[in-house]
Amino acid sequence: MGIPSCWLCITYILSILTSIYFYGINICLSIWCNHRSRGSIIITYFITDPSFPFPKILNAIKNKKPTFVCYRNKNYYDESEILEFINFAKKYSKIFINYESLKNKDLLTYFDGIHLPSSKLHLIENFKEKIVIASTHNLTEVKNSKNADFITFSPIFNSKGRIGVGVEKLNEICKIHKNTIALGGIISNKEVEKIKKSCAVGFASIRYFLT
Structure with missing residues (x-):
């Protein structure tokens, strides 16, 4: 052969x-x-926010073409909006849905993966057929997410009144979970450049993609 x-x-x-x-x-x-050589990024991860107009979110996906994009809406449930998101975003990115936005479990089949909040880490094994991203904020949560495909770790920089832990702490977390995505306070290329010098596989943000 x-x-x-x-x-x-x-x-x-x-x-x-x-x-x-x-x-x-x-x-x-x-x-x-x-x-990887420092100064490079593999994953850009856009997490949506319902406080921004939905057309603006779709436009950001089209223009920025993030590697991953996650539908996240805790304010209301609109299945037609979710379906529109699926049909549009899949042309540009791998698509995810936040667990708390998944009211109709049948919709999960259309997504590449799911993003679990830190309160749902015990469900990681339930989604083996999907790419699982887990939210983490401390060492215990990181260790509890060892079977997740990716984790977000936050906040790296100051964000919404929370003090950022910094890039040095981020690098420590990357030694525990190799596929760590930096999150928190990443709003411009200034923060992105700092993440590029870390061991993180990428960064996640809301505002970076919408400004």
Whole structure:
């Protein structure tokens, strides 16, 4: 039998040999965090906010084309809006839904993944067929999220009256969970440049994508 030439076969073999996982991203995340050159970012993660007009959110997705985008709306439930989000955003990004916005569990099939709040970390194993992102804010939550595909850790910078923990603490967290996404107070390229110098695989934000 000859050496397989198709990319899917090669990817499969690599995944067996090195425990690399590919979520539609053409790079190996588990190795990249340790060996990437500083100054690069792989994941940009846009978390939506219902306080902004929905058309503005869709426009931001189209213009910024984040790697991941998460539908998050704790203010009201509008299934037609969620369906519009799905149909539009999937053209530009991997799409996620916040657990607390998922009132109709049947809709999960249309999403690439789910974002769990820190109060729902015990549900990580329930979503093995999806990409799971877990919210964390302290060491205990990080350790409880070891089986999540990604975690967000926050706040890195000062945000909404909360004091940021800083990039040094972020790097400590990255040693525990290799796929850590920085969150909190990231509103401009100034903060993004600091994240690029960290070991985080990317950053998440609301305001960065809407300004």
